Amino acid sequence: MSVLSVRDLGIEYQTTGGGVPAVRGVDLEVDRGEVLGLAGESGCGKSTIAGAILRLLPVKTRITGRIELDGNDILELTPGKLRAVRWTAGSIVFQGAMHAMNPVQRIGEQIMEPILVHGQSGEREARIRAGTLLEQVGLPTRRLDDYPHELSGGQKQRIMIAMALACSPSLIVADEPTTALDVMVQAQVLQLLRTLQHDLGLALLFITHDLSVLVEVADRLAIMYAGKIVEQGGAEAVFHSPAHPYTKALAAAFPAIGDMRFRGRPSGLGGDPPDPQQIPSGCPFHPRCAEVTPACSSVTPELWTAGPARLAACVHVSGAPALEGVSR
Amino acid sequence: MMRRWRPVALAVTLVMVGGVALSGSALAQSSGTSSPTGNKIVLRVGVPGDMISPNPLLATNGDDYETLFNAYDLLFNFNPDDLSPSPGLATACNPSADYRTWTCDIRSGVTWSDGQPLTAEDIAFTYRFIETTDENEVFTSYLPYHPTFSVPNATTLIWKSPKPTFAPTIPPWIPILPEHIWKQYEGDGKAARGFANVPAVGSGPFVLTSWDKGQGWTMEANKNYWGGAPAIDEIQYIVYDSQEAMVQALKSGQVDFTDNLNPTLFNSLVGQPNIGTVKGTASTFTNLAFNFGGQGPDATNNPVLKDLNIRRAIAMGIDKQSIVDKVWQGDAQVGSVVTLPSRPQWFYTPTDVQSQAYDPAAANTLLDQSGYASKDPSGIRLDKNGQPIDLNIITLPEETGSVDTGKLIAAQLQQIGIGVKLQSMSDKQIENNNWYTGDFDAYVWGWGGDPDPNFILSIFITSQCLGWSDGCYSNPTYDKMFAHQSTLLDHTARVAYIQKMQQFIYDQIPEIVLNYPNYLQAYRSDRFTGWKPEPTNGGTYLFGWGNQYQGLQPLAAAESGSSSGIPTVLWVVLGLVAIAVIAFVALSRRRRAEEEA
Amino acid sequence: MTPQRIAQIEHDQGLDRPLPQQFVVYAENTLTGRFGISFVTNESVTTVIARAIWPTVLLVGSATLISTFFGLWAGIKGAWGRGSLFDTTSLFGSLVLYSAPEGWLGMILLIIFVGTFHWFPAGQMSSNTGQTGIANVLDILSHLFLPCMTLVLGYIGEYTIIMRSSLLEVMGEDFVMTARAKGVPDRLVRRSHAVPNALLPTLTLVFYSFGFILGGSVIVEAVFSWPGLGLLTYRAIQDLDYNVIQAVFLLFSLAVIAFNLAADITYGYLDPRVREA
């Protein structure tokens, strides 16, 4: 049974410069104990999806589709119910732990806050739980009395993880949890997440722009481009034999740590991702695609079958309808 | 949450609230010491400035003089009709045939406010005290030729003058002081000026009981006053630094009288319910006084002003009527001589008013013909050394109308090629600096002065330089004239001679008398009756020539006690605040409950 | 006044000595707390100032408390409900009040509350009717009302605007999002996360603006004849009472320095990041 089920999610930010369609028809599924990796360049809409899961987007934002989290129809909840679901059904490890903590509040209080707010226990037990959580993420209990500025970047990220665990949620969304950290620390935090996930049987939606990180953590991968999922499948398969030209470029851009094959081949991706307000016609990737065909600017690819348990939105995949001038 | 900052914020707030509360209670204690009001009949007088001092040796402004008038007696009072001398402490003073010895009959049975008897000895003491101790020369000019005084008995004062004099009938404006209080300071000017004199022992109709510096002062009725007990029990003088506030206080009944209003505010009060207005005509004059130099090495007077033709041209270049219209909004008369229209027995109309009438063309011609024809590129005339004629004229913001008058004069003199630089400063600043160093060319100020013209005529004599003289004017002919008038014991002869002197001053123009402004006051017509203008024709209701308060009778509103308790609205406001706080708390409780549901 | 008398005054005041010597004397007197005599009232400057200090503490203190309290409250409410009717009206009002000179505000209040409604005294600090105890406290309060309101109106706008923009800035911070994600109710998000962080810069500015309030009190005290340091300054400047002016300005400067220091200390106490540095 899935902990998170996202159906045909569409999200349009409302700005003075008009609507910004950041997410355009996304389906996602995360099962119990499963790690789904969501990858894509910066600006493709990953954090927007994370925010939508707990309905944290600006009030004016137009959201369509359906989000079901732990049996709750998130988009239909009353404000009171919504608050009750937040952090208990799903919690988020935010991007940039640096700023995600209140600088003038002690760490202990910040970890205890959701426990107390949701009435899961009294002050004393909450503090004990906060201490346990700290130990779980590898920090001494006495750190409870520290302020955020007294911690290193890696320690902060550990605290954020401890905080996310506070109410034992069914799903944890980790939005770029390691991005700002240096390589060694990145590896440690990753290791921690993996261990916790395994030990606690967590359902995890792991978001990053670094594909090589995902392959070590995720069971399945979803690759996102310009507000849409463009490829989906088992983590190993997607990473090692990408079907979508965009996935190929991503995989090439981030060599797996210690993988000798990628040495000296940092073939990146030319150009910038499209502005959500000016998405190219046809396949949104076509202005940057290495395998572009004449049909790509007029045909809008859908998630077609690209092998066993594989989907990809590209005219080149096997499940795509036959098109003139397109080779498989 | 946030366990930390709340105690701090709380502490900061507590400290501030504590400070405020402390200061409040400190003030409450300090100002809550006198006895309760009961049903006292209190007259509250709004004044635009504080007393400078109730010590006669420091008397300077109108408030000081009003207080001294109430607290002390003079040798003679002033007849309200024409301000001629009328019985005061002295019932009469008679001269010997040679006018060197005056014998004055002093009232008997008069007591000081502390119960001690007041005798002729006190008067003799006071005059001697002025001779020895009045170093600032506030009063010395009333005692010419260094007279001596003797007291053959308690009701007789003998005034002996080395030269013939009519000084006792001027009469001397010297408050009679109790010897038993002031004796200790005799001859020690510094100590005498240092004496606070609050509360003051006096013999006048009211006793100065307290002075809350900067806020006002209180005088209580002297029920034993020899002229009869006043009907009111107390006078409170209340200082308003802003005239606007003073006028609003009158409208709301917080004061019963307001002194010395500017025309704009005065006119806003005319016709208001329960408010009466008084226009004292011509009790002062405003002038443009020239500086002739001689104060000392730092004097910066422009020598061109010593040329009578320049002064005449300036006089012709100033449109006095425009000042009446624009600055005084009609509440003034065009000026000419240094006596006042309100003193008809002395006031004089010059024979040749036309010669100084406003006529810029004639002024320009006069200047062209007097050797000031050439001008600099900006149109300012050059003096005989080729320097542009630029006058540094001082104006006084505290003196009603002075600054605006200065601006008009500057614009008008520009038309006849005379440049003006205006400089504003307070009267104390002038006295402390520019006036005694002579650092100015002219100023726009004014004079009040005694009913008798002796004083105002004296300010033009050479020896008054750094005394009362405006700009050290000096003219031997005039000095002789002034000395001569002091010897004229026959009233008619003196009047005629003084007219001659006024004509002389008018022609010589040591200063230009610009206007005789009206003295504007307003009062609550629903609280007191019996106002007595002094002089009777065109005088003011208070701040006149003494004895104006005794005739005041309370009307019903004043009888019922003063309305200055806590305004009910304060209770209302406090109540509303309380309700708002309760509502706020209740609402946020409910909202919280809703949110948590 | 005779030249001798003038010379004597100059001598008494030490004005006949060479300038450098006068300066040394001045510095010495200032450091030892001797400020000389007021030229106008002939009292010692210390006495004159001591008399004026409490009225100003009462006026400026109560005005600061009230304007800070309501200014911060309106700023918080406005920012939290950004764009609401409350926000737009309070922002507009704040801008108007912010730009209105205190003297003018005082006049308006005078005309409304004294001239028209006869509700409050037009000036002074007490009615001088000899009342004691609670009646006297209330009497002083009723005199305090208008000058205090004038200062409050003069500064509340500034505080509202500062608090509003500071809170708006904080509301966009990540940790506010974190708190909301945790399911913390709005009221608590505001109270335990947004406001404490937004208060830091605001309170500092309130402390720093103390100097301006002192400046404003000069005008307000003059309008309402409130017998504090402001009125003393106003009159001393008019009368060129140098000794008083010097002492008052020294006192004002010290007060401003003290408040800036207090701001730094408070900031350090409120913000753990600064506390440790």
Ligand SMILES: Nc1ncnc2c1ncn2[C@@H]1O[C@H](COP(=O)(O)OP(=O)(O)O)[C@@H](O)[C@H]1O
């Ligand atoms: N509050 C917002 N208002 C308008 N546009 C937004 C807002 N937040 C994000 N966006 C836009 O939506 C797109 C997706 O952003 P985001 O979800 O943060 O991307 P990612 O997390 O994948 O880097 C970007 O183009 C971004 O500029």
Ligand code: SF4
């Ligand atoms: S559809 Fe065309 S443009 Fe898009 S990814 Fe496939 S080949 Fe490239």
Ligand SMILES: [Mg+2]
């Ligand atoms: Mg992101």
